[in-house]
Amino acid sequence: MVGIVASSVPAVLVLVVLTLLQQAAPAIKQFGLGFLTGSEWNPVTEHFGALPAIFGTVATAFMALVLALPVGVAVAAILAEPGHTNLRGIVGTGIELLAAIPSVVYGIWALYVLAPWSYLHIETPISERLTFVGWLGDPAPRGLFTAALVLAVMVLPTLTAISRDVIKAVPRGMKENAIALGATWWETTWKVILPSARAGIFGATILALGRALGETIAVTMVIGNAYQIPHSIFQPAYTLASVIANEFTEATGNIYPAALVELGLVLILVTLAVNLVALLLVRSTAREASLTA
């Protein structure tokens, strides 16, 4: 009986995918696989291709992880150390509160505070000094890089919390052996603890990737909303989720809404795959740790 109620959880998930599939059917029929490789988005002529949005989604998420990963793992390693319980508790709570802040608040903050600041103090100096690097040119107040900065802040709690648990799950004996052999703190962390937590940290990274791919509101507010594959990371672009957020309520006709739903379908299938891989990785390392402990 309880099992039937509980089945509603996976049932909803299946229903979401099937509904989107059915709603996207007209666009899938019309464009086929060309939808994924086309780069035009023209509601007037009803030609739709998802490539720029896919590029924007993957590029922002990837850049966000590059920025967040070193910070997240460092914080996790510090938080997993013994001692100073109160101080670590405060830092841990602070990081978890980062996860609690609604994405729209990150959005308004990024739009009015972070984007102008990063335009003046990061993007412009970098592109002025490195004029010969094409993909670092033409800074704009809103663009891929700004979106990646906000995303980095938003995925940091996911990354830190899971990495901390994984690092804590490394058997104490391994650490004590390293210290007994005369290794310093850094050598213990870098050569013993992090390598044995590697798979779990990788899982945490992929889970954070899933979050970054699906994040909508904050990204929509700062990415600049230009349907193009930009030549520079500082230029405006678009992501799958933000195209849907901006255009869906205004989409008329038959093909246009279906094409937007197909973007959603692409997004949900990618995040499903990413999440499944991550969950399996995190679970298998947790199991390994409990076996070796």
Added chain:
Amino acid sequence: MNRNSRRSLASRTWLGLMYALTVVALIPLGLVLWFTIAKGLPSVIHSQFFFNAELPPCEPSCPAVSNAGVSHAIAGSAIMVGLASLMAIPIGILSGIYLAEYRVARWSSWVRLGADVLVGTPSIAIGLFIYAFLVVPFHHFSGYSGAVALAVLMLPIIARTTEGAVSLIPNGLRESGLALGLPRWRVSLQLILPAAAPGVITGALLSVARAGGETAPLLFTAFGAPFLVLNPNQPMQALPMTVFRYALLPYKSLQAQAWGAALVLIVLVLAVNLVSRWVLRRQIALAGQL
């Protein structure tokens, strides 16, 4: 410098660097809080902010600015999150109990995987799903559809936190109930659930906070309204939608309201989080005593 002192210096440098990165990680929290308070407070200090609905923008500046408010968004958020809680909390708690009490059942591992994947599903996709499911058949946007979308988001969070809280309860309590001849469902609902109550409440509170801050699933379901709506069968406004829509408009008066709404939102969300953290600590202490 000999080899050992070089190694110890390297170790200290890296340790210092990692502490520095920890500080860097906390900077955004401080900045977001500071700017939201600094920019939101001027709008929020007028009591009309909580009792009036929005007024048409007038530029560059006019006295009407201080009379505009977000009462419609607060009412809409409260109604939709309330309805969503009525749907998601009972189902979520039952699912969580199932996950914890029947953890060996093969089906429960599928339910758990489903919940974990559903937590990671982009909320905008859930908005699209509810649009196709509840908006298209009825031909209009409504607070009800917004509430269902929020309920879908809350469900897996409640299920997983309930599972965590129920798993903390020692087996002795379960066994003593069964030994007294209670059927299994009564053991679950009348012994285990009350003992796990603080943890379950924490999960429910956290999911309410999450739902209260979500914008994306409401865009195509509740849609938004510029005046006070109390009938959930009509399109409704919500606080996060106010922030999203007004922040992108070129009118200073509306932007000020967006910051004010962001401040209200962040205060509510952080309060719920801190309270639930405190409740959870009580639960862990309580479970230790059992």
